[in-house]
Amino acid sequence: MDKKTILFLQQLRENSREKLTEISKKTKIPISTLFDLLQELQGKAIAKNTILLNFPELGYHTRAQVFLKVAKEDKDKLKQHLFFHQNVNTLYKINNGWDFIIETAHRNIKELDLFLDHLNEKFKVEDKQIHYVIDEVKREGFVISEI
Secondary structure, three states, X not given: OOHHHHHHHHHHHHOOOOOHHXXXXXXXXXXXXXXHHHHXXXXXXXXXXXXXXXXXXXXXXXXXXXXXXXXXXXXHHHHHHHHHOOOEEEEEXXXXXXXXXXXXXXXXXXXXXXXXXXXXXHOOEEEEEEEEOOOOXXXXXXXXXXX
């Protein structure tokens, strides 16, 4: 990745809604080059254009990272269920004795508890660990550097 591309991606990470004209002024890269870079990076280095939500502002005051180990025969069914569940914000397949980590957002602890009870009833959950998110210290802060 060349320096122009890295500089452009850094600017987009800071504010993805900033106009190309403003990014051009800051980086001294011509707008036409930025436009071409954007077209080239879409779907490759730029996986998705999205927003970050403030969950408490939306009424979701309970967030947790839940580690799950599930019986082999239920892995695919559980993955499918979690993928489409409205309270699962992020789903990771992992290793070292666990199958998944899920980040969930719920209005309160009771709602989270009901969600976990439902998982236990519907799937053969062998083990789980719940880690409540107390405060978000850093999110989406990866800085691209030269390779």
